[in-house]
Amino acid sequence: MRKRLPLVLAAVLSACDVPPTPLEPLHILDVMPLTQKTNESKTVQVQLDADPSFLVDYGAPAARMVGQPRMEIGPRSIPLRYLGHGLFEGYVEPLVAGSYPVGVKLGDGREATFATPYQVTSVARASYEFARVDPQVQGQPFTVTITVSVHGQATGEPPFEGSATLTVYSGGKIAFRAQVGPFTAGKTEHQVTIDQSGDDFVAQIEDAEGEQAFSNAFPVAPPPL
Numbered sequence: 001m002r003k004r005l006p007l008v009l010a011a012v013l014s015a016c017d018v019p020p021t022p023l024e025p026l027h028i029l030d031v032m033p034l035t036q037k038t039n040e041s042k043t044v045q046v047q048l049d050a051d052p053s054f055l056v057d058y059g060a061p062a063a064r065m066v067g068q069p070r071m072e073i074g075p076r077s078i079p080l081r082y083l084g085h086g087l088f089e090g091y092v093e094p095l096v097a098g099s100y101p102v103g104v105k106l107g108d109g110r111e112a113t114f115a116t117p118y119q120v121t122s123v124a125r126a127s128y129e130f131a132r133v134d135p136q137v138q139g140q141p142f143t144v145t146i147t148v149s150v151h152g153q154a155t156g157e158p159p160f161e162g163s164a165t166l167t168v169y170s171g172g173k174i175a176f177r178a179q180v181g182p183f184t185a186g187k188t189e190h191q192v193t194i195d196q197s198g199d200d201f202v203a204q205i206e207d208a209e210g211e212q213a214f215s216n217a218f219p220v221a222p223p224p225l
Contacts, residue, residue, distance in 0.1 A: 026050050026110040029086075031102055035119045039152070041093050044078075046071055046104055048086040053108035067107015073118050074100030097122040097158065124153045124160045126185075128205050128213035136201075136220045141193045144203055144215070150185040159184055164207035166190055170198045170220075180205070197222040 030047040053066040069080040071090045080088040088104070102114040131145040150160040163181025167174060180190050194201065199219045206212035 023053065023108060023110055024050055026104070026106065026112040028102070028104055028112045028114040031114055031116070031118070034102075034116060035121065036092065036095070037121055037123045038094060038097050039123045041091065044071070044073075044090055044092050045083075046080065046088045046090070048088065048104065048112070050110070051084075051086055052082060052106050065107060069104065069106045072101075072103040072105065074098070080104070095120045122153070122158075122160070125151050125209055126160065126162050126164075126207060126211055127151065128164075128211065130203060130205075130213060130215035133203060133215045133218045135218055136194065138197045138220050138223050139193065139195055140223075141191050144190050144192050146188050146190070146205055146213070148183055148185050148188055162207055164205050166192070167204045167206075168192060168194060168201055169204065170196065170201045175201060194220050196220065 027049045028046060029049055032045045032047075033042060036042040052069055054063040055066060056063045065082060069082065069088055071078045071080050071088070073092060074095065076092065076095065078090040078092060080090045083089055097120050099117040099119055102116070102118050103111065104114075105111045127149045129147045129149075131147070133142075133144060136142050144166065148162070153160055161182045161184060163179060163183070166176075166178050166180045168176035175194050175196055176192055178190070178192075180188070192203070197220050200217055201220050202217050203215035204212060
């Protein structure tokens with residue numbers, strides 16, 4: 001009997017040695033939000049199709065997450081807090097304007113990437129000032145000069161490049177309209193032709209952010225005979 005005891009013990013130990021369950025592949029279902037401005041921070045939530053792995057201490061009882069889950073947004077590695085049911089949350093500090101790939105790494109070694117990039121947009125805004133517009137003649141092209149000043153440009157951002165709508169009004173009605181740009185800070189010139197005459201023409205420029213400026217009022221004389 002003594003000689004058989006080691007064999008019986010080995011069989012019992014072998015029966016208790018259960019292989020680990022393979023982990024399911026990881027996928028990112030959603031990232032909310034996917035945009036921020038260069039001058040702000042954002043709390044971002046990531047929805048996965050799986051939960052993190054836990055180590056369970058049945059003596060306590062207690063469970064401990066395996067490793068620290070992290071979200072990768074471009075150059076940033078952001079620790080994630082687990083909210084339950086595959087939902088995680090992280091805090092993204094300001095980033096330079098650009099488009100960044102998004103990925104998640106769980107502490108158990110699983111990784112996933114998201115198809116849609118994270119967009120960081122500039123907060124740079126432009127202001128405009130017209131040079132004086134002299135009296136003009138109907139049907140003859142003339143040049144409108146506008147000085148563009150840029151505000152809120154962050155260090156390291158790409159150069160500001162804007163566009164806007166240039167409109168000339170007379171008596172509240174549109175006499176000329178055109179999209180202008182792209183333009184940068186400094187002076188920008190645009191050619192205008194007005195096919196009517198009158199005494200109260202005013203040019204306006206307005207961009208997508210609602211920034212606008214107006215010229216002085218100027219007359220447009222009929223064409224010479």
